[in-house]
């Protein structure tokens with residue numbers, strides 16, 4: 001303490017932090033990329049070459065892929081996405097990726113190749129000094145207890161390892177079965193049980209001491225305002241992507257904006 005050198009370097013670090021934090025951050029989720037839907041993949045790649053380039057940080061909050069059975073499943077689509085993300089991160093945009101319920105098997109091999117940091121769910125960050133809670137969103141759907149039990153089971157490290165030990169063909173078959181079953185189970189559930197539980201939202205935000213939450217998963221894009229600890233709180237729900245339409249949430253200098261993108265405004 002007291003050394004002028006130390007004080008100066010601390011002040012420098014603070015200034016650097018302030019400068020970085022006022023730059024643009026983008027948030028996306030639920031692209032559900034799949035080889036069978038090449039237009040969505042193209043839209044995402046155009047987004048990486050376009051709007052994402054001018055951002056300081058890109059946060060992908062889960063379900064980037066419709067399915068992920070292991071980093072060793074190398075398809076041309078996976079290569080294209082890895083190379084798009086790598087080009088973006090090499091250009092100076094910091095990319096962070098959170099697992100969704102569809103792609104929670106994304107591992108460090110993928111993350112390293114794509115130049116993305118893997119984020120825990122939940123993750124708390126700060127933007128210009130304001131705490132911000134980031135989640136995929138499925139943890140908030142506590143009314144769906146069978147799903148939460150299933151989630152705990154498949155996220156067990158031993159279960160994951162046993163699955164990844166199987167051959168790619170075996171994993172493909174299991175994933176296809178799972179998708180069929182989950183489709184049937186979803187159809188039987190009410191809209192309410194599949195949305196977030198407001199008590200769980202409040203609990204998670206209080207735990208993180210954050211008045212703002214960004215998540216995806218429910219495919220119900222909206223900005224929900226409510227009171228938390230007597231103060232204004234907000235929950236931004238990210239939009240899912242389609243072949244003709246994507247959307248990102250943009251933070252820049254204390255303002256939040258939803259930007260819709262499609263072939264019309266990403267034409268190159």
Ligand SMILES: [Mn+2]
Pocket residue numbers: 062063100101102136138216217218
């Ligand atoms: Mn999801």
